[in-house]
Amino acid sequence: MESFTMKHPLLTIILAALASTSIAEETREPEMAALVDQAKAAAKALGGALKAELEAALRTGGPIEALSICQMKAPAIASRVSAEHGMQVGRVSLKTRNPDNAPRPWQADVLHAFEARKAAGEDPASLSHAEVVDREFRFMQAIPTAGVCLNCHGASISPALKAKLNESYPGDQATGYREGDLRGAFVVVKQLAP
Numbered sequence: 260m261e262s263f264t265m266k267h268p269l270l271t272i273i274l275a276a277l278a279s280t281s282i283a284e285e286t287r288e289p290e291m292a293a294l295v296d297q298a299k300a301a302a303k304a305l306g307g308a309l310k311a312e313l314e315a316a317l318r319t320g321g322p323i324e325a326l327s328i329c330q331m332k333a334p335a336i337a338s339r340v341s342a343e344h345g346m347q348v349g350r351v352s353l354k355t356r357n358p359d360n361a362p363r364p365w366q367a368d369v370l371h372a373f374e375a376r377k378a379a380g381e382d383p384a385s386l387s388h389a390e391v392v393d394r395e396f397r398f399m400q401a402i403p404t405a406g407v408c409l410n411c412h413g414a415s416i417s418p419a420l421k422a423k424l425n426e427s428y429p430g431d432q433a434t435g436y437r438e439g440d441l442r443g444a445f446v447v448v449k450q451l452a453p
């Protein structure tokens with residue numbers, strides 16, 4: 260039911276595109292390609308900034324120190340990158356640590372589709388999705404789990420870190436991952452002019 264309501268507006272757009280002249284389609288396609296490029300740049304900027312903070316924190320203080328940094332800085336970094344790129348950028352997951360990162364229904368649908376595409380053999384690092392629904396541009400790009408992520412998202416987390424996680428995130432679901440699993444996705448959203 261959910262996926263039908265998600266696809267219905269998209270179908271409307273596709274039908275409208277088919278019915279419009281080829282000139283209209285030519286302007287629509289480059290616009291979409293430019294938006295996807297911008298969204299990829301924004302997702303890359305967020306990923307890069309988070310990775311730099313994480314690596315610096317792990318080098319100086321270890322995972323417990325890094326955890327506080329992630330907790331304090333991740334939302335602020337997302338706000339800064341969003342402002343700089345003129346698009347709303349964030350991270351979502353089907354198993355969240357911070358409940359603020361829970362996916363909206365269309366985002367959960369895309370995350371499930373990414374899991375299916377990965378199971379069918381696609382490279383997790385290159386899974387992405389883009390669409391326009393009700394003049395909202397929506398982009399998602401999968402985030403695979405790397406070795407370094409297992410410090411805080413893996414199956415065997417040190418007891419001290421586990422205690423700290425429970426303190427800050429009592430409902431933490433984001434553990435038990437293995438390298439190569441899909442940890443979640445970057446989401447980039449932009450409201451388009453009507």
Ligand code: HEC
Pocket residue numbers: 313322323325326329330333334350351352354355356357358360402403404405407408409410411412433442443444
């Ligand atoms: C030092 C511990 C630590 C490491 C290492 C770490 N994370 Fe996290 N991760 C966190 C914390 C803390 C949060 C919650 C941040 C917040 O409050 O927004 C989080 C949240 C996330 C989220 C947002 C969804 C959610 O569960 O809330 C994603 C996606 C994510 N991490 C991916 C990764 C990836 C990919 C790596 C490896 C490159 C990684 N993390 C490494 C601590 C860590």
